[in-house]
Amino acid sequence: MFLRDLINLTASSFLAYRLRSFLTGLGIAIGIAAVILLTSIGEGLHQFVLAEFSQFGTNIISIQPGKTQVQGSNVGVISSVRQLSLEDADSLRGLPYVENVNPSVMGNAEVRANGKTRRITVFGEGRNFAQAFTMKVQSGSFWPDEDNEQARALVVLGAKVRQELFAGQNPLGQYLRVGGQRYRVIGVMEPKGQVLGLDLDDTVFIPAARAMELLNRPGLIEVQVSYRADVNVNTVIRLITERLKERHGREDFTIISQEEALEVLGSVLDVITFAVGALGGISLLVGSVGILTIMTMAVTERTAEIGLLRALGAKKKQVLTLFLGEAILLSALGGLAGLALGAGIAQGLHLIFPALPVHTPWLYAALAELTAVSIGLAAGVVPAMRAARLDPVEALHAE
Incomplete structure (x- = not known):
């Protein structure tokens, strides 16, 4: 056959x-x-x-208060011996291979302008926020170098907040109340949309020092560090660990790299x-x-x-x-x-x-x-x- x-x-x-x-x-x-x-x-x-997760870049390291043995869960708010401070963030700026350092605080507050009120997410960020997370300011600018103790009352609007509160107007130079405090608008972010359920357009950004006072936070929720893409992440983690241990006297913080989290x-x-x-x-x-x-x-x-x-x-x-x-x-x-x-x-x-x-x-x-x-x-x-x-x-x- x-x-x-x-x-x-x-x-x-x-x-x-x-x-x-x-x-x-x-x-x-x-x-x-x-x-x-x-x-x-x-x-x-x-x-x-x-x-x-990766749209903001993969060469980012997050530092959270509190020491935990299980990476990926932040128990720092509960078990931290010492909170992360703005001075801790500043101490990392001069480390080798570090490009940007961003102290971060987050909460909710009412914002009011032109007789309109909205309750939105408030981000307290450092001056390097936009560079660290590759986000762009559509008009105006982010705040310049600020003194942590005397951070000025400046605010950058998310695209949706700008549309809702300043429709048909140029918001730059105008004033906005955040949680009852008066802030001057210096910028508007480009539309970003939602990221894992969080609408980044329905937010405002204020200096971290101001946010800690406004939200009654004793310390930072997180510090983000962006580093050179050609450098091994473990090298940067070692340098950060050594610097913060010098300041805190012990390793009472958790470091999570974006690269490892993505893996x-x-x-x-x-x-x-x-x-x-x-x-x-x-x-x-x-x-x-x-x-x-x-x-x-x-x-x-x-x-x-x-x-x-x-x-x-x-x-x-x-x-x-x-x-x-x-x-x-x-x-x-x-x-x-x-x-x-x-x-x-x-x-x-x-x-x-x-x-x-x-x-x-x-x-x-x-x-x-x-x-x-x-x-x-x-x-x-x-x-x-x-x-x-x-x-x-x-x-x-x-x-």
């Missing part, structure tokens, strides 16, 4: 049992489609979250993507049962045909190859249909719900197709071996 004969026999089997072949392939297609759809959503969320977050999201893909893969097991059932029925129905092939000189190996080929081809075609179906549904959902991040990971697509072929091979082994072992004489007498 030549390869051409095997192909002709396989094709004739599909044509003779169209509905059965379609339903068998459909089981695999649904399983693959489920895998692709779930992993597309999972990978889309993965990329979205990483993009949200941990990426690992977690990879596991989640794999998990949702595995859940979708359960339906592939159902498809494999369908292939096993259909191929077993095919051997029973085609017993006489198998006997004739053997009588004409077909070897056991060739009969085995014939039935395995049918099972693999069914799975492969079903898998390709599933890939198209899953990717199509994923993109359709993205068109209907643009906020839903979707990205089809083609590595998972290739693995899903390979899995489909493997399932066809595994499910077709037993029926194929049964067909190959049939006695030619008895098979010819079968009806």
